[in-house]
Amino acid sequence: MKMVVQVKLLPTPVQASALEATLHSCNEAASWVSEVAFAKDMKRNFALREHTYTEIKQRWGLGAQAAQHVIKKTCDAYRTLAANAKAGNLGKPWSKRYRRATQKPIAFRPEGAQPYDDRMLSWQITERRVSIWTVHGRVKDVAFTAAPEQLATLALYRRGESDLVYRDGMWFLLATCEVPQAALNTDPAGFLGVDLGIVNIATTTDGQTMAGRELNRIRVRERTLRTKLQKKNTPSAKRRLKKRRRKETRRARDINHKIAKHVVAEAERTGRGIALEDLTGVRERVRLRKPQRATHSSWSFAQLGSFIAYKARRAGVPVVYVDPAYTSRTCAECGHIDKANRVSQAWFACRSCGVVAHADRNGSRNIRARAEELWRRGAQSTAPDPPPKPGRGTGRKRSTTTSGARCASPSL
Template sequence: MKLAVQVKLLPTPGQASALEATLRTCNEAASWVAEVAFTEEAYRNFDLRKHTYAELKGRWGLGAQAAQHVIKKTANAYATLRANLKAGNLGKPGSRRYRQAAGKPLVFRPYAGQPHDDRMLSWQIDRLTVSIWTTSGRLENVHFAAGAEHVAVLSRYRQGESDLLYRDGAWFLSATCEVPEAQPNNDPVDFLGVDLGIVNIATTSDGETMAGRRLNHLRGRDLKLRAKLQRKGTKSAKRRAQRRRRKEARRIRDVNHKIAKHIVAEAERTGRGIGLENLTGIRERVRLRKPQRAMVHTWAFAQLGNFIAYKARRSGVPVVYVDPAHTSRTCSRCGHIDKANRVSQARFACRSCGFVDHADRNGSRNIRARAQMLWRSGAQSPAPAVPHQRDGRTQTAHHSQ
């Protein structure tokens, strides 16, 4: 499976200036290529190369590999845009948002990520340094910092391109690694049901609860601060709001990584599989009061589920996705379904047999039972596709505009 391991670069001031000039030049060139693509209606890599390759090398001073990566990055960005338009993610055809997205060329941010292949970047992992191409020439002995686990993965499994990233005043390299998956456990002794929520981020069928009270307090505080900054509307306020948003995203990602790691380790230790709810489309399905909407719509349910899924694949732990319908209203002891069973957010009391339990723990046990039933019957699990994952605690980077 593919993982992207991120390391932090530690360039000298002179090296940082060269890296900054390189990113700016490559992204200005990519914006020019995007304009040519829009004007000529040539969005494929091969077609764009005929229109732009020579000028990228001559006018922009890019090397052959850098020019090809700029063209490829632009073609991929337009492919992503077309996919989003087709899926309706940018509004309906003819809507204002749709016209704004489709009616003008893409523009790349000055510090959007830039891919480097092995001809442009070489790793000296034993010395924790890299040699990297820039528009000012090749930089030697650029140091980087990484944990021991990431260094081991890089030295054994790194393949293909690495992305140069700049974020919040720091430089990063994101390297693609092809990590082998563990031998899958095709005969789990049981399943560990996991119920995902807001108040309690995750509750397992073993009765273990990962509470989110402190995290929700911080998210509420950040939400109020961002609203205040948005009302102010100055450039500095917008920059600060952007930094706060990224900080919150990193915090949530870190928590999700830790929870996923703990759940997978427990399932692997006990020889069990993992049962999860298929929460695809939950934001469109649920109806909430206005104060609840921000908390639900900003919580990364899909991210936590994806982290559990890809860590489980690495460990050989099977994951089964179940239909989430009525898991919170069904009695895990007698199977009685009633809306009134859910007395409150935290309390479950069955109207039929009188069974009383914590609502999230009861739900996780229903998920466990459904996962067992699906596995034993051989029915297909409605599992969403697990995307290409980024390992580490730093933010995922994109090549988009």
């Protein structure tokens, strides 16, 4: 399986100047290639190369490999744009956002990432040095730092391209690694159900709860501070906003990694699979009052699910995605479904059999039961079902059974 290892470069001022000039030249060339591709309606690599390759080398002084990567990066950007438009991520075709994205050429930021292959970049991992191509010539002995585990992964499994990234005044290399994965456990001893939520980020059928109350308080405090600084709009406020802009994102990513690692380790230790809700399109299906929207949309459940999926895939743990419909209203003991069963955010009380339980744990048990039923039917696949095509009339009614679920060996 593919993994990306991020290492931090420690260039000297002269080396950093050469790297910055390289990114600016490559992205300026990519923006020009994008204009040519848009004007000629030509988004394929080889066809576009005939019209741009020679001028890129002459006009910006890029090498052969760099010029080809610039063209490829442009084609990949248009391919991504087309995929987002097809999936409905840009809104309806008549919306302002859709027209703004599709009716003009793609522009690349001056400091956007640039891919490198082994002809342009060589690693000396034991010495923690890289030699990298720039528009000012080959820059050698650029120091980098990484954790011991990252160094071991780079030395054993690095394959393919690496991306040069400039972010928040720091330089990084994102190296692609082909890491071996364990054989998939095709006979799990049950499933570990995981219920995702806002107050409790993740609750398992074992009763383990990853609480989010403190995190929600931090997010509210950060959002309030952000609003005050934006209203103040002074130079010092802008500097402070710039400094804090990725703080919440980094914290959320770190917590999602820790939760995913814990869930996968527990499932691997007990020989079980993992059962998750298929939350695709949940923001479009749920209607919320305005004060609730920021809280509901601020946590990255898709990121947490992807972290669980790739960590499970590496460990050989199967992951099953089930239909989340009515899991919070269904009694895990008798199966009675009633909106009144959910007496509060924290507690569940069945109106039929009278059982009282923690609401999120009851939901995780329902998720586990649906996953086990799906697994018994033998409904297995190597990848999750693709999302439905966007357009009118594509919405489907949620079922209370597991017929709408999907079962997959985890993929990323």
